[in-house]
Amino acid sequence: MSVKSTNRLAPPDPVMVGCILLLLSFSILMVYSTSISVAEVRYHDPFRIVGHWLLYIPAGLVVMWILSCVDANWWRAIALPVLGVGILMMVAVLVPGLGREINGAQRWFSLFGLTLQPVELLKPAVIVYMAYYMGSFPERLSQFTTGLAPMLVVLTISLLLLMVQPDFGSSVLLSATCFCMWFVGGVPIKHLALMLSSFIPLAGLAMIAEPYRVQRLTSFMEPWQDPYGSGYQLIQSMIAFGSGGIFGAGLGQGVQKLFYLPEVFTDFISASIGEELGLIGILVLLSIFAVLLTRGIQLALMQQEMFYRLVILGCMLCLAVALMINLGAAMGLLPTKGMPMPFVSYGGSALIGECMLMGLVLSIQRHNKGNMRIEKKSGRRDAVGTTADDRAHHQTPPRAQTEPDGLEHLF
Template sequence: MFDRQLIWISLGLMLTGLIMVGSASFPISTRLTDQPFHFMLRHMLFVCLALGASSVVLRIQLDTWLKYSGKFLFVSILLLIAVLLVGKSVNGAARWLPLGIFNLQPAEVAKLSLFIFISGYLVRRHGEVRESFKGFVKPLIVLITLAFFLLLQPDLGTTIVMFVTTIGMLFIAGAKLWQFIALVMSGISLVIVLIIAEPYRMRRVTSFLDPWQDPFGSGYQLTQSLMAFGRGSWFGEGLGNSIQKLEYLPEAHTDFVFAVVAEELGFVGVTLILVLIFALVLKALLIGRKCLQHDQRFGGFLAFGIGIWFAFQTLVNVGAAAGIVPTKGLTLPLISYGGSSLIIMSVAVSLLIRIDHECRLYLENEPPRSENEEQK
């Protein structure tokens, strides 16, 4: 009763991520630890933790997530506050809570908790969202609360992902078009203000528009990434043969692992990975549609939310590496190095599998419809 295709797609992405993280991290791992496989072994540990967490999530019924969605959101807010008080700061951003074997990034937990909470809200207040402005605004207040703590870290990238996914879920729930347009315009205006307010964000935008103007300064990371894409050509330089990962390209195994993929595996490898991610997103959207068609609203809205989340975050990560959008520091789903991101996204995939499983059980036990009902 489980979607085996979804399982194999996810495992394929995780295995690809393990291989590419290992390849991209050899130079920096050797320099920092004198062990070329240090980051690869850590990522392997994250994969094991992710699979363990996923196996637990698969056994939890959706009604449990719906029942405790508010408490889950509250815990994520506490974690966001904790990271501001006692969090580990890296490159001027306090985003991690040290937990011994790995550093927890509360922003990743906040993403999933928000989408679960909004799915539950849309089940409880579906008519109110469709008919009144008050019902439309209530989930936005929760989003603004989370965004406030995220921007204090600061973490604009996660805030944008949450915003885009939230408005997508509200639109699917039947929010009025003028409300949707007004929210999108307000969000774009706010992002512009936030970019102008911080010099480092403004430098990212200007360097993105013309990275070659300052190739050894603000445009360094992007120019090195573009060189990796150029060297990759159709079939790449071969696995392990990247030049840019030799500490020319910063964050080669995290935010810019896709550039190393492009250099080593070429256009063909890039296309295969994007097809796998697209297949996962398509699966999520189809599961969501099937659930909504059979009145399984919580699972339907959550599946759509996960699909939008994965699609938009992939778009930003790949776009940043290819110079299409400004750098935002978001991971490539199930591929980039990072324990919090990998575990939370694996949990999200497990939720998709559970949603599909419960929908199949419902359809199997659903009483047959009469001819009049089918015509309606």
Template sequence: MLSKSLNNSAVDLPLLLIAIMLLALGLVMVTSASIEVAASQYKDPLFHFYRQLTYLLISLLLAGCVFMVPMNSWLRFGPALLFAAMGLLIAVLLIGREINGSVRWISLGLFNLQASELAKLFFIVYLAGYSVRQQEAVQNTWLGLIKPMGLLSIATFLLLLEPDFGAVVVLMSTAIGMLFMAGVKLWRFSILILVCAGAAAAIAVSQPYRMARLTTYIDPWSHQFDSGYQLTQALIAFGRGEWFGVGLGNSIQKSFYLPEAHTDFVFAVLAEETGLVGALLVISLLIGLTLRSLFIGLQAQQRGLTFSGYLAYGIGLLFGMQSLINIGVNTGLLPTKGLTLPFLSYGGSSLIVNCLALAVLFRIDYESRLVMNKPSPKRRKKGRAGK
């Protein structure tokens, strides 16, 4: 009965429930993690709460508009979105605003647009369409792989100029995963993985600051008061949280010990205040979000909506990879990178783009249900005969 009611519902209820919980948790944790910083810098403890709430309302309004766009329109405008993505990555290098040594943001007056967030979404829309248009070439020839990887290399080069190595890793891994879902032969896929891994390793050791992050990642406590400061403070937050946390709002690490507590390291503050139980709940929600996205993609593909299926795969991989890297950085399992945690970190660009991606997922599910509920020719014929 439960599965039948889920199938007959207007939207994907598990995805909707996960989204609501993540958005609510994000608003609460941004508020909690930023109170001390906001009180000191802006004389208003709720400064970041009001801004994040505004971003959330804008995100929901834009998501409602995006939901109304048919998937055929996304397929048709895929190449234009690719040019838009490249244009954003070039524009941020020309007119971007520098923050903490990186030029990643374009000032729009009321807030700063992080170009890489939109570029990632636009790129996977294009790649999903390319995988449909060139499906045979993607599955059976090297040329079908070289073309999108060449475009990915250009995007990677532009991202490294910012620099934004975290976005490079997320975009590369998502694109490679989408190509695998599109049916690339395993031996070609294995070679592609090796080439990309080698390129990523070369990029990682090409700059002294990246090498410093790698050495810090191996033994952060030997660099506790310089390059390892952020990571050690995050690990202290996890240690203080223990099983059930110190209580919502009672974090010590957010009080100027842990830099970027409400952005890149909000998960560490969450673990300190809600403990292992709260951290596992958030991880479960993010895993559920990723798996549900992939399931929606599988359903769409099985019902003949190939482009929608590939795009849902890409969105699921995007959510999953960004969550994996952010949590890995917070827990010391991965070298430090500047990546937000989807739906939980403070920031307008991240929240808006994630909500837009969710709206696309809901649209894919909606059109997939229309196909499923559409009566077959045999059923229609039988109905007329009965009359």
């Protein structure tokens, strides 16, 4: 296998790329607006934080472009090695002297002054592995020991490594993504029910095992009981949303970013968007995400091979769940948890991880001439610019024709 030359590839999907560029452009404005005062006090340079962000954005786009140029069949071939590297890095970050501890959590590597989180590699690695297993061995899924059990072992190891760091938010995100992939991939409902019956109590024990998690849960339900402690951040976030109203105070005119709401340019940037741009700004932002996610689902539905379908679905689910956790925590609908808004919140590692996910999706879109559903009318172009005549030269392997077609059951 080799990387195909770019002149033989379909162009990147314009809808997806356009949505990502809109989100990143919006992010530059909001990161600058929310970080200028913090950067002035902390670094004596009002452009320090947004300047770093302007370096991360092109780096993330380059990563996305490189991954989109790789032959999509490679991801199936290297699923196990990439998963092994991801788990190895998750172990390495816990080793004293290798990993870096920030705010009581040891989740980062420090490299040339930059911090990198190995969980951002683990997410796509687990997604590709799950898609590889269900796409390559559909006959095994009917039996628990040969179907769900091996995938459950991989997820459990990943969750244990995340909980040791600790990173409860990424654990929830990865669990939700895998469960949806299993459902669509054809894992029997009875096996999923059995897994949930044992998994939910363990998740509850993990939540109450640490005092700070219990504190977050109680402050989420009643933040005013401790307005200057555990409930402070949520209260300030709710004040920001409330003061913004429908039209907002205006770009750059927010007050909560002036040291009332800590680190507002990262996990709580949605609160500042609500304050400065109001309900209209939030709805516009959600509309862009809706177009991006809908386009991803459409692309998944076009695939004949279950492997490609599940990779696209897993990547889009990962972004969707992260968005829901971010907005839910900021609005008081979910317990407070550090989770960046995809493509909008400041965070170099998170952005690189998000671009890796979209790079996988675009890789399949650009190399999928032999895996698109055949149109009835010869010569009619599909959504990625290929024709039925083009696809005649790229026959799908026979196995793909008999794989379960599970995604349609969701619609």
